[in-house]
Amino acid sequence: MRKFGFISATIILVIFSVFTFAIWQASNQILFPKWKGITKDFRDCSSEGEKLWGKYCGNIRLTKEFEFKEVSIRSLNGYDLPGWLVPAIANGKGFQKGVILLVHGGGSDRRELTRMIPFYLRQGFDVLSFDLSCHGEAPCPFPGLSFGNRESRDVLSAYLYVSKKYKDILMMGSSVGASSILISLPFLDQVKGIILENPMLSFQRLILDSPESSGLPDQMVQTLIDLVTIRGRFDTLLSPENSLPLARNVPLLFIHSKKDSVVPYEQSMLLTKRYSGPSEVWFPEFGPHGLIWETNQAEYEKRVRDFIRRNTNERNTR
Template sequence: MEVMQFQVDRPVRPKWTQKFKIKLLIRIAIIAVILLAAMMSLGLWFSSNMLLSPSFKGVTKDFSRCLPETERYFGKSCGNLRQTKEYSFQEVKFFSVNGYDLPGWLITTADNGGTPSKRAIMLVHAGGSDRREETKYIGMYHRLGMDVLTFDLSCHGEAPCITRGLSFGERESADVLSAYHYLKDKYEKVYAMGSSVGAASILIALPGMPDLASVIAENPYTSFERLIKDAPESKSLPEWAVNNLIQLTKIRGKFDGHRSPENSLKLSSSVPIFFIHSKADQNTPYTQTEYLAGVYTGPKTLWEPEQGEHAAIWDTNRTEYEKRIEDYLKR
């Protein structure tokens, strides 16, 4: 018996040419690059948002709110004198050369059981903070016979914000200069103390304040660019990404970064400066303050405590902190 064999037809698969495969791989590579570039762009945009609108220690612009993290650093009721009523104070406003009024609190020795003072100190808060941050120092300066002005920098607290966010001392230094003139019209001697962006803003404004009695600059930085390049977060990024972040932030924030503590200190030499920077600072390396102290040719003192977070040395050892400042100012 003859066995019949049947041949089953198999489906014919399309035969891709080598040229088609190469085109497909190229398209996939292009899409991957586009997606990667989009992700990087979104990351840089998000990072620039954080730089332009930071929140220091969880602070919010609503003075009626007080988060536990903020209270830990600012003190009871987050340093809000309206709520603590710890000191009698005056609600004040003064004109900034930036084109608007800045709100502040003037806390005089005379209004708090002391004698009228002919000396005053302006306290300048860190970036992303507001005037409440500085109220913890009022008692120390009242003991030294000084009236105290603490105010909100532009785009902080209750101050107006005409241009987008923080400029790392460029616009803020104009606010400091305006506060100086506000006090200069009322007092024989004016002092200044600032932390981080506040310290940088004072140092940038220094050439315009030759009659300032003294400066206390806690954890300043040399320039915006070096601040970002030395940040711990930048260490894990490629150099081109860090440079792009710097340029994007300056463009969006409408500042060029040329006005820096490093450049301004080269134009001033008459005002005594007490530089303070903790070696435990994880935000800004203390070597930046060492560099600034080296650049400055005027009278200076440098203190580098072993402990204390960024802008929070007082919180670590209040007694030593206040004693060093009191000893410095008495000298």
């Protein structure tokens, strides 16, 4: 009997150890996501990274395709965020309507949305892209990603930065970037319009709806959620679904692919129902998470261009 008891205890210990290791590793992947072949070192770029973000992985310091300024944005979180300001007029456009803030996704950095800069320059807008905290070249005094909790304050800081100079302000965000914008939306009354790609309802729904969570015991999934928030030092109260009912003035364009396997497009559908302000939706049948533009560039740009024209009274965009 003693031998049997020892064996049983050993089996239980092994199972517990495997469970603990698996949960810890999963929390690492959530808190510190990585794009394939892309590192935080802007000098490095893999062939796979170039396929995703363009030449030199979207590093405009190396491509030299734009006239731009290195800028520093003081964050409400207490540190400076590095960014690139690309002026329309300095890059050969005959007029300047305003500015658009590009807010990258989780685990990414400002290089991710470089491929969108020419399109927005053609609309007559200066472009400001910047690194969210714990991304790219930005400081990281916290343990990783917080899924909009801290990042939303970075977004608000960037808005305050450009509002000193520009009257017409647009925003565009992808994934965590889009969710961060939505969390800060009640404070963005003067923004003319926001383009939101594949935002999430909340961090909890992101995990609960993920393919990896299907088939797992509910308690195991909840343990993972709790571990991530404890390690990441953020709460789950700040979320797009909680912020949207508090805002109503800013026009929103939700873009979410029905093929998105990271954040189901139904989450955007639910977000639109929580917003009483003006909103439009486009749920294309194509495009993986964060890559809708690449799948059908012409249709994507037409919808965004029309949205900008309607909300800025600009008739000279191309």
